[in-house]
Amino acid sequence: MFWGVNVLLASRSWPFARLLVPVIFGATLLILWQMIVVRFEISPVILPAPTDIAAAFMSNLPTLWVDFVQTIVRGALVGYVLGCGIAILAALAIDRSPFLQKGLLPVGNFIAALPIVGTAPILVMWYGFGPSSKVAVVVAMVFFPMLVNAVQGLKESDAIQRDLMHTYAASYWQTLLKLRLPTALPFLFNGLKICTTLALIGAIVAEFFGSPTVGMGFRIKIEVGRLAMDMVWAEIAVAALAGSGLYGLMALLERKLTFWHPSQRRG
Amino acid sequence: MRRAAGAVLPILVVVGVIIAIWYAAAWNMNRHWTLDQAERRGVEITATELFTDTMWQERPRLPAPHQVAIELWNTTAGEAMFRERRGELRPNPRSLFFHAFQTLAPTMLGFVIGTLAGMALAIAIVHNRAMDMSVMPWAIASQTIPILAIAPIVIVVLNAVGLVGLVPKSLISAYLSFFPVVVGMVKGLRSPGAMDLDLLRTYSASRAQTFWKLRLPASVPFLFASLKVGIAAALVGTIVAELPTGARFGLGARLLTGSYYGQTIQIWSALFMAAICAAILVSLLGLAERSTLKRMGLDR
16 A cells, blocks of 8 residues: 555655655555564564664663764764775875875775774774774774775866866866865765765774773673663664764765766756 | 786785884884883893794784784694594684685675675666665665674574574675665666667667666676675675674684684684685676676676
């Protein structure tokens, strides 16, 4: 029935349909989930119903907020900004030397494919249980994907455009700011979007290896031990909201700043 | 030949610099321990003695590259893959190959499941507008959930239901590898231009024929690019899935036991083994990509 409504909505091109269709689909999934749990009497230890999760979410708001600040704000966000910032600066440095580009890019690509999460236990050993070890893990995770994207992006301008800047007697910095950074933006945003999820994962997984008695990874570990699955799912909901929020913010910035790019066209 | 040398030299230089930095860092991080020990014994040590000691500690804060290399060699080539136990041949848990296999099997299974699911979903999305509008936003949203962080729970829950061993791990890697495939395939299936599609219309081709003869071949380059991302993600997924369950076998389990007992050399060798596996998998896909594209005449 819901699907029928969706097919109908998708076939019309009403302005609000773009928003409504995914919302209806998501609501359908939640209702299905609730129905399955109630109908087959699935134990809450295995899969709690959405209503139970919402209840746990509402009754534990202070705890969730403290965990959120500890993990996302003090760990993931700080690491994200640091890691992406250093990577963009490194890309600018590499960009001036073709030799470094040839050497670093394959190595960078190789490292980007590695299970960097595996360095979490080591970094926790070095930097202790506090947020600084989480920041270190996040920086290690986001650095290489961002670097590869940024270097690719800086190559994006055409020789003819660079020659034009040259005929204007533009300095290196002027060319960088007025031509090469703007043309690199789509790639930079691609890197930034990929890194949002990586940053969250890094911060939460690092907490499994050692954390103070607060934080989302810590809470998940503890609540699994207590079989309080509704609380675990509430934490997951927070992580999903934070992840979607950060991703959405980047996508919004991208739309505002790279409105000229073909991928942003509305059909 | 000259071109190959021109490509390899910079890489070698960069790798050399990284190893040099690593040695310097190892010396710097392990120094305090050596100095402490010497102070406790009341011995003065020379700079040379200090340096050699930092390079050969039992449990260094950062093992030197050669220590990791030796550990890797000892646990792969230096250990038999099978050993005699109670009168039968069993896999030897001291061999890293055994742990690597324990990780690779669920990785491959999950990768295959994820790829097939991703392709099916992409085909549905391209051919059905309602699917496209309802599923695509959720596919993107599903990836913003740090699944890796909750992988442990999924495993624990599935264990409670009675699913153990290969399947739960491969579900995690399937979930991680399906998304890149969906995105890449949707892009690829939509890559034929209006002119190509019009040509097929003038041939009065059906939708199925258009799919088999135009859309699918056009999507192959995109598919391979996604597969490379997907397989790396699948491997990471399996390793993380091994972390919380107290798994005794697999590269993730090696990382965990290493961090419990402060066996830093073991942690680093497990990391490198994972890296080598990832590199081999990605380069195998690269080879498959090159030969496929060559046969299709798409090789540039």
